[in-house]
Amino acid sequence: MLLADEQEDMIDRYLESGDMFALYDDDLKTICVVVEIDKETCELKNIATYKKYQGKGYAKALISFISDYYKNNYKTMLVGTDETPTILSFYESYGFEKKSR
Secondary structure, eight states, rough: OTTOOHHHHHHHHHTTTSSSEEEESSSEEEEEEEEEETTTTTEEEEEEGGGTTTTHHHHHHHHHHHHHHHHHTTTTTEEOOOOHHHHHHEEETOOOOOOOO
């Protein structure tokens, strides 16, 4: 989790209230945490793939799984992230849209 969020205290806050998912392919490749914001909205709080497995489609597979898993329970899935162009394009490539707060 620290690969995607360097603040361990922040991870501790949402880890207990969220659902953790792990993708294994012989060993652990990618993990994520999703939390409920309200009855219509959930948020992908953290997704992390070990560096040596990045670019191999593991995050895409996990995002696809969680999107399908939550589609009947929530109208919207949010992702909170910084404004780094690479990170924004990563999420946009999976169908997320940029919204200003």
